[in-house]
Amino acid sequence: MTTNPAFEVVVREHGGAVLRMCTALLGPGPDAQDAWSETFLAALRAYPRLEVGANLQAWLVTIARHKSIDVLRAKHPVPMEQLPEVPFALPEGLDSAGLLDLFDALNGLTELQRKVIGYHYLLGFAYAEIPQFLAGSAASLRRAAADGIKALRLAHSDVEEQS
Amino acid sequence: MSELETLKKKLAEQAAAAGLLDVSYRLLDTPVGSLLLAATDAGVVRVAFAREDFDTVLGSLAEKIGVRILQRPAPLDAAARQLDEYFAHQRTSFELTLDHRLSSGYRLEVQLALPSIGYGQTMSYRQIAELTGRPAAVRAVGTACATNPLPIVVPCHRVLRSDGTLGGYLGGEDTKKVLLEFEQDLT
Numbered sequence: 001m002t003t004n005p006a007f008e009v010v011v012r013e014h015g016g017a018v019l020r021m022c023t024a025l026l027g028p029g030p031d032a033q034d035a036w037s038e039t040f041l042a043a044l045r046a047y048p049r050l051e052v053g054a055n056l057q058a059w060l061v062t063i064a065r066h067k068s069i070d071v072l073r074a075k076h077p078v079p080m081e082q083l084p085e086v087p088f089a090l091p092e093g094l095d096s097a098g099l100l101d102l103f104d105a106l107n108g109l110t111e112l113q114r115k116v117i118g119y120h121y122l123l124g125f126a127y128a129e130i131p132q133f134l135a136g137s138a139a140s141l142r143r144a145a146a147d148g149i150k151a152l153r154l155a156h157s158d159v160e161e162q163s
Numbered sequence: 164m165s166e167l168e169t170l171k172k173k174l175a176e177q178a179a180a181a182g183l184l185d186v187s188y189r190l191l192d193t194p195v196g197s198l199l200l201a202a203t204d205a206g207v208v209r210v211a212f213a214r215e216d217f218d219t220v221l222g223s224l225a226e227k228i229g230v231r232i233l234q235r236p237a238p239l240d241a242a243a244r245q246l247d248e249y250f251a252h253q254r255t256s257f258e259l260t261l262d263h264r265l266s267s268g269y270r271l272e273v274q275l276a277l278p279s280i281g282y283g284q285t286m287s288y289r290q291i292a293e294l295t296g297r298p299a300a301v302r303a304v305g306t307a308c309a310t311n312p313l314p315i316v317v318p319c320h321r322v323l324r325s326d327g328t329l330g331g332y333l334g335g336e337d338t339k340k341v342l343l344e345f346e347q348d349l350t
Contacts, residue, residue, distance in 0.1 A: 006221035006232035008188075011174070015167055033170060040174050044183050048230055 004052055007044055014057055015040070018064050025068045025118040027111065031075070038067040061122075069123055076133050108155070113148030116141045175235040185229025188221070189236040191243050193250050194345070195338045198315075200239045200246075203228060206260035207242050209312050212334035227265060246315065252348070255282035257316045265312040269300065273307035280321040283346040287325045305330065315342070 004010075018039055022032040042063050050059065109117075115134060119125045127138045127145070134141060164172075178184050186208065188201040199217050201209040201224060208228070211220040221232055236243070241259060248254035256278070266274055276295050280286050286294075288304045297303070308319040309331045320342045324330045332339035 003222075003226045004230055006186075006225040007230055008221060008233050009218065011171055011233070015171065019167055019170070033166070036170055037174060037177065041177055041181070041183075044174075044178055044231060044233075 002052065004047065004050060004054070004056075007047055010043070010047075010056055010060075011040060014060050017057065018060055021061065021064055021118075021122070022068055024114050025122065026071055027115075031071050035064065035067045035071045038070065039064040042067065065123055072119075072123075072133055108151055109148050110144075112136070112141075113144050113151070116145040117148045117152075120145055171234070175233040178231070178233055179235060179237075184231050184233055184235070186224050186232040187235035187238045188224075188232065189234060189239045189243065190217070191239075191246060193246060195334060195341055198246070200242050201232075202238045202242070203262045203264070205262035205264070207239070207313065207316065208262040208265060210242075210314050210316055212314070212338065214335055215333065242316070249315070250345075259316060261313060261316070263313075266307075266310070269295075269297065269303055270307040270310060273304050274311055274313070274317050274319070277308075277311070277317050277319055277322070280318055282318075285321045285323050285343065287323055288330065289325050291322055309333065321346075 015036075019032065019036050022035040022039070026032045026035055039060065043060060112134065116127075116130060119130050119133065120127060125133075127142045130136075130141050131138060136144070175184075175187070179187065186201050186203055188199055188209075191198045191200055196213045197217075198213075199209070199211040199220055200207065201211075201220075209220065209224060211217065224232055242257075245254055245257050245259060249257070263271055263274070272295050273291060276291060279294070288301050288308070289298070291304045291308075292298050292300045295304075304322070308322050311317055311319040311333065314320065314333050320332060320334075320339045322330065329336050329339050
């Protein structure tokens with residue numbers, strides 16, 4: 001292989017996962033759709049320079065993370081001193097692809113749990129920063145995330161036991 | 164249309180408006196199966212048969228032209244319409260802007276000469292070799308026909324072996340036979 005696949009193939013293989021990630025973070029509708037479009041336009045611009053054989057899903061998840069943050073900021077123009085840095089360490093036994101799969105698999109999470117987990121673990125916001133986007137205190141949001149993670153862990157272990 | 168399909172369509176339009184596409188393509192259903200039609204800014208660059216495997220064709224376009232390839236029918240509307248007309252016996256030659264960048268040298272020369280074989284006519288590989296001023300290059304003519312990136316539109320199916328047998332074809336010998344018989348129906 002001397003080049004990466006045609007971009008159409010990239011969209012076909014990863015478009016669904018990116019849309020599910022944006023939807024999990026931003027809720028269904030125009031915000032998630034905007035983040036998806038911005039993600040793939042930015043990816044298309046950079047694609048010819050991407051290393052051959054690069055991990056396309058990881059690359060797209062990184063771009064989608066930035067574009068989701070942009071959408072959140074545009075909706076909540078509260079000045080912030082610091083940009084979120086690298087994502088926080090994921091709970092043991094989960095990587096970001098696994099977390100996305102679990103988002104898909106789990107309708108049991110409430111929208112609040114889904115968003116808090118997404119904002120914290122995928123977008124890298126500290127709990128103290130999240131109240132600017134979601135109603136609640138840092139402590140209540142942390143508790144929502146912990147409940148959600150507990151549910152994810154339960155579903156995750158169920159999957160592992162079956163396999 | 165699903166949410167994802169709508170988003171993909173919008174992406175292709177935005178990408179084209181921003182000048183980000185190397186190749187646009189679409190699929191077309193025809194009596195010889197599904198065809199992939201691809202175009203650059205310069206014109207129609209590739210017509211491919213399903214048996215070539217469309218993902219393989221896209222991979223080869225990515226390698227030879229550029230990786231920024233998306234499905235986008237608009238630039239291929241004229242090609243699709245003319246092929247529909249051809250298969251409906253309403254058209255005997257194509258009026259399309261072609262991008263010949265996938266061929267070069269003698270192969271290109273041969274491919275440029277092929278449209279001089281009229282609808283419903285055939286010529287031998289030897290006759291094309293003579294026509295292009297290289298009477299000894301019969302095998303090279305065979306290669307040029309077999310690697311024609313724009314089959315049907317550039318009518319390599321109208322070139323046969325001197326003994327009248329079909330010779331190879333990107334779309335398979337059956338397809339070549341179907342096209343030749345199809346063109347005879349009208350006359």
